[in-house]
Every structure is written in C-alpha cells, then in structure tokens.
Amino acid sequence: MKRFLLGLASxxxxxxxxxxxxxxxxxxxxxxxVGRELFVEVNKAFLAKHPGVSIDQSHAGTSAQARxxxxxxxxxxxxxxxxxxVDFLVKKGLVSADWQxxxxxxxxxxxxxxxxxxxxxxxxxxxxxxxxVRDDVQVIFPNPKTSGNARYTYLAATAYAKQAFNNDxxxxxxxxxxLFNNVPIFDTGGRAATTTFVQREIGDVLxxxxxxxxxxxxxxxxxxxxxxxxxxSLLAEFPVAIVxxxxxxxxxxxxxxxxxxxxxxxEGQDILARNxxxxxxxxxxxxxxADFPEVKLLTVEDVFGGWDKxxxxxxxxxxxxxxxxxxx
Numbered sequence: 001m002k003r004f005l006l007g008l009a010s011x012x013x014x015x016x017x018x019x020x021x022x023x024x025x026x027x028x029x030x031x032x033x034v035g036r037e038l039f040v041e042v043n044k045a046f047l048a049k050h051p052g053v054s055i056d057q058s059h060a061g062t063s064a065q066a067r068x069x070x071x072x073x074x075x076x077x078x079x080x081x082x083x084x085x086v087d088f089l090v091k092k093g094l095v096s097a098d099w100q101x102x103x104x105x106x107x108x109x110x111x112x113x114x115x116x117x118x119x120x121x122x123x124x125x126x127x128x129x130x131x132x133v134r135d136d137v138q139v140i141f142p143n144p145k146t147s148g149n150a151r152y153t154y155l156a157a158t159a160y161a162k163q164a165f166n167n168d169x170x171x172x173x174x175x176x177x178x179l180f181n182n183v184p185i186f187d188t189g190g191r192a193a194t195t196t197f198v199q200r201e202i203g204d205v206l207x208x209x210x211x212x213x214x215x216x217x218x219x220x221x222x223x224x225x226x227x228x229x230x231x232x233s234l235l236a237e238f239p240v241a242i243v244x245x246x247x248x249x250x251x252x253x254x255x256x257x258x259x260x261x262x263x264x265x266x267e268g269q270d271i272l273a274r275n276x277x278x279x280x281x282x283x284x285x286x287x288x289x290a291d292f293p294e295v296k297l298l299t300v301e302d303v304f305g306g307w308d309k310x311x312x313x314x315x316x317x318x319x320x321x322x323x324x325x326x327x328x
Contacts, residue, residue, distance in 0.1 A: 024250065024251040024254075025053050025054065026053070026055070026250075027053075027054075027055045027056070027077060027256060027259055028056045028057075028074055028076055029057055029075065029078070029079055029259070030058045030068070030069060030073060030077070030243075031057060031059050031062075031065070031080070032059065032062045032079070032080055032148060032149065032190070033059055033060055033061050033062075033142075033147065033189035033190040033191045033192070034059075034189075034190040034191050034211070035079065036057070036059050037215060038271070038275040038277070039057055039079070041271050042262070042263070043055045045262075045267060045268070045271060046259060046262050049262075050255075050258070058073065060188075060189055061143075061147035061149070061188055061189040062080040062081055062082050062085040062147070062148040063082070063085055063088075063147065063148060063151075064146050064147075064188065064189070065085070066078075066085040066086075066088045066089055067088075069089060069094060069243060069246075070089065070092045074246050074250070075246060076242070076243055076246050076247045076250055076252045076256045077240065077241065077243060077247075077259060078095075078239075078241050079238065079240045079260075080148060080239050080241075081112075081148040081149060081238050081239075082148030082239070083237065083239050083307045084148075084151075084307055084310070084315065085148055086099060086239050086241050087307070087311075094243050094244065094246065095242070095243055095244055095245075099239075099241040099242075100239070103240060103261070104264055104280070106239070108237035108239050108240070108280075109240060109260075109269070109279070110238050110263070110272045110273075110277040110278060110279050110280065111238060111277070111278050112210045112211050112236045112276075112277055113152075113209070113233040113234060113235060113236050113278075113295065113297060114152050114153045114156040114157075114207055114208070114210075114233050114234060114236065115207070115209065115210040115213045115227060115228070115229055115230070115233065116207055116227070116230060117197070117205065117207075117212075117213040117216055117226070117227055117228070118204065118205050118206075118225065119204070119224070119225060119226070120222070120224055122226055123204075124136065124137055124204045124205070127228060128160075128230045128231050129156075129160040129161070129231075129232070130160075132157070132179055132182065132205065133175060133178035133179050133182065134182075137204050138204050139179060139182045139183050139205055139207060140183065140185070140193050140196055140197045140202065140203035140205065140206045141183065141190075141193055141206070141207040142186060142187045142188060142190050142192060142193040143186040143187065144321055144325065145321075146189065147187075147188065147189050147190055147193075149189070149190035149193075149208055149209060151315070152209075152236045153208075154176070154314075154321060154324075155234050155304065155314070156232075156233050156234035156298075157175070157176060157179055158172060158176055158314075159232065159234055159298045159303045159304075160230070161176060176324050177324055180324055180325060184202060185202060194208065194212060194216065198216060198220070198225075209236060210229070210276060210277075210278075210292075211275055211276030211277045212276070213227045214227060214276035215276055229293040229295050232298060233295050233296070233298070234297070234299070240260045240263065241260075242256045242257060242260065243256075264280070264281075266281060266283070266284060269281040269284040270287075273285070273287070273288040276291075278292055
C-alpha cells in the first residue's frame with residue numbers, strides 16, 4: 001500500500017514542480033519508476049546536511065522520463081536505470097557527451113539485476129527463466145517500450161536464452177515470444193507492474209529489479225511473497241547525470257553535482273544498500289553481503305556488444321524488440 005500511495009504522491013509533486021519558478025537552491029530529480037522509497041531516504045539525509053535546499057522528485061519509466069525532459073520537463077538531474085535513456089538526452093543536446101566521466105564508476109553509483117517475486121510457498125515452483133515460458137505461468141513486468149526496468153528484463157531473458165540455446169537466434173526469438181505471450185498486462189512502468197501483481201493479485205511471478213522484490217517482501221512479509229534469484233541475470237547499472245542545459249538555466253549546477261556526489265559517500269551508499277541495491281563502496285558492500293544472493297551476472301557488453309549495438313539491433317524502430325513485441 002505504501003508503494004501505491006507514494007506513486008500518487010509522486011505524480012502530485014511532479015505537477016507542482018513543473019509549475020513552480022526555479023532557483024539555485026532547488027532541484028528536480030527525474031528518476032526511475034520504482035525508486036520512490038529510496039529517494040525519500042536519500043533526500044531526507046541530503047537535506048539534513050544542506051538546510052535551505054529543496055528537492056522535488058519525478059518518477060516514471062526512464063524512457064518516458066527522458067522524452068518528458070526533451071519536451072520541457074525541467075529536471076536538473078537524472079537518476080535513471082538505463083544508459084540509453086541518458087544517451088537520448090545527449091542526442092537532444094541536454095546532457096554533455098562525456099557525462100560518464102563526471103562521476104566515478106562510469107557515473108553509476110549503484111546497480112541491481114532483474115529478479116523474481118512469487119507468492120508465498122511458490123505454488124508454481126518457479127526457479128529460473130525457463131519456468132516463465134510454461135503454459136501455466138502468468139508473468140508480470142512492464143512495457144519494454146516505456147520502461148528501462150522492463151528492457152533489462154527483456155535483455156536478461158534474452159541473455160539466458162542465448163546461453164541455453166547456444167546462440168540459436170530462432171530458438172531465442174521463440175523463447176522470448178513465449179515469455180511475452182505469458183504477460184497478461186503490460187503496464188507503463190515498474191511500479192504499476194508491482195501494483196498489478198501485489199494489489200490486483202494478477203500473475204504468478206513479478207519480474208523487477210532486485211531492490212523492488214526485496215522491498216515488497218520486507219513490506220508485506222515472507223508469509224505473502226518470496227524472492228527468487230535466477231541462476232543467470234543481467235547487470236543493471238543505474239546511471240546518474242546532470243541535465244546540463246537545465247542546470248545552467250536554473251543556476252543549479254553546483255548543487256546538482258553536490259547532490260549526485262552524495263550518492264557515492266559512505267552514508268549515501270549505506271542508504272542505497274539498505275534499500276536493496278548493490279553498491280560500489282567495498283566496506284558498505286561487505287556490511288550487507290549476506291543480504292544479496294550470489295548470481296551469475298552477465299553484462300550488456302559481453303552478451304550484446306554494448307549499449308550502442310543494443311539500441312540499434314533491439315530497441316530501434318523495427319528492431320528485435322519490436323519484432324517480438326509485435327508478435328504478441
């Protein structure tokens with residue numbers, strides 16, 4: 001319920017933020033759909049160190065967020081879950097081409113992976129990706145056309161299929177088509193998909209970021225849901241960037257950098273880890289090591305040849321995603 005209410009509150013904040021005048025002591029952070037609870041904590045800690053500053057949040061699928069910024073949403077910073085959505089803003093002249101050099105770890109202070117959430121007792125005995133294409137399983141994840149979260153699900157499932165079928169393209173496409181056909185509803189973002197699974201009780205398994213599966217299980221209890229970590233998943237880096245054009249117009253560049261730098265501090269990393277994210281700081285990662293199951297993490301670079309190639313082959317108009325999604 002808290003997750004659902006925060007979704008409504010985020011929409012209200014966005015409406016207010018979009019109509020207010022801007023100043024050098026106020027930021028708008030456009031973020032990914034399931035990051036609401038995380039940034040409530042991040043912002044509270046940051047504001048405690050910077051009195052007089054205010055931070056507004058906007059949450060939605062990051063592809064939708066990127067388009068909104070291109071169309072005029074005045075976000076000073078982005079905390080996205082997909083590199084291609086930041087690169088979209090680069091092409092629109094809103095973010096500098098070398099944005100990944102502005103912060104450590106290629107401007108990715110934390111990371112996650114697509115994980116499964118099933119109902120208590122795991123009645124359908126779902127253990128890995130191959131279980132998701134069975135005729136008796138309904139799968140919930142958002143629309144990959146609008147959600148970076150869902151694009152990672154699509155890529156992780158594809159990576160698994162490539163491994164399982166020795167890169168047989170026909171069998172990989174058949175596997176992904178079966179997976180898509182098992183999705184009864186394609187919501188626009190990750191939080192809406194969570195609501196469909198948790199509140200509306202549709203589906204047998206939810207695929208979303210590990211941080212979200214952990215958060216739901218923590219909020220509702222192990223007597224309601226169980227987290228399942230597949231044998232193989234895909235590294236999902238969470239890129240951050242200053243929206244240069246907006247920050248320059250608002251006079252917020254210095255504050256924007258300070259805000260994103262905070263995510264790399266031990267305090268910021270601890271907040272990220274407490275909220276179910278895997279972090280870069282070695283000491284903090286070791287502190288929470290027991291909370292994160294071991295998993296074979298593949299990368300976009302190793303499996304698909306990098307984000308540029310993924311964008312052209314999978315996500316461009318008429319690409320492999322369109323071919324699979326269109327066959328649904």
